[in-house]
Amino acid sequence: MPMRQKFDRDLEDLRLNILDLGKMVDNRISSAVKSLLDQDLTLANKVISDDSVVNDLQAKIEEHCIRLIATQQPYARDLRKVVAGLKIAIYLERMGDLSVDLAKLTNRIGQESLIMPLMNIQQMSAKVKEMLDLGLKAYVQEDCDAAASMAIMDDEVDKIYSQAFEDLKGIMMSKPEQVHQANYLLFACRFLERFGDYCTNISEEIVYLCSGKRVNLND
Template identity: 35%
Template sequence: MNIRAHFEEEKRLVREDILSMGVRVEEDLRKAIVAFKNKDMQLAKAVRDDDEIINHLQEAIEDRCARIIATQQPVAQDMRWLITSIKIADQLERIGDHAVHLAKAAIKLEKEPYIKPLDYLERMASNGANMIQGAVSALMALDAEKARSVATMDDAIDRDHKALVQDILDYVQKNPDKAPQGTKIIQTSGFLERLGDHVTNICEMIVYCVEGRRVELNE
């Protein structure tokens, strides 16, 4: 196998790991909101336990990319792709952490009836999962325009987060004994809001990889 063919094979393996990581993170987020809504402790614990696999995938991606850089000295587009892959793996790992936070909140609130319907959280999680799916698809296709489109979805998450916070604060003001759960729900919403920011970061990295210029999306 010549040098270029070896590089392409290593690149293929990195792509497979990023795809696996993205699919797993997306699935964990969808599972976590179902666990939260239905108080499904078995599903919540499965999401929590899955975090170790996601962490191992991130490490594998970083190690492989570092090895390629050290042994093959890639330039220009190839170097941008490798740097982007490392950064995207880091963002996916953080997104996975937010799915775990959601699962842990479900476990913590298992015994308490929810003070409010979970419509905002469900919609935020669904939009976040769709963003992850779209961003990974954009990366696999190296489609900068799709990455830009995916980033715009973060606006809906931000709007729902602000509306949820106000809704909970209004409720807690009238029912101060429910403040602990209200605080936990706001905190959980904050994790989902930051998740959208991480996917936006991924989209910015895809644009950089394809076009060679840094952009700020969804300011």
């Protein structure tokens, strides 16, 4: 097989593995949030126990990227594809870790009556999943404009987080007996806000892949 043809096939394998990882992480975000909303401890424990699957796939992608750089010595756009793929996989794995952290909060709250409706968490989760879906599509299509638009969506996540922070701070100040659960819910909101930041980091890698320029979309 000609060298270029093999390299193109390797790049396609990289793309498919990253898409698989992205879909896996998307499902884990959904499951972790659902476990919290439904106070489903069984689902939470499954999210926690399945973390190794995400880690294994991320490690496989990392090894793939290192091998491509070592054996093919890519340059210009080809090198950017490998580097961007490597970093996107790292961000996705970190999102997987945050899903575990979120599921652990479900276990800490347990079956306690919730101190407030979790509308902010639902809204943030929906927006983050929308960002991740857009990011994966932009990665496949190498769509720089779509990737850059994710920064606006992240601003919306930040606004919801700020409101949730104020709501929970008010509960902690007025009802000291609810401080522990309020603190757990604040962590949950913070994790979801971090999901948005990681999605924006992914969008920065897509912009780099397409244009060769490094941009900061988290400002």
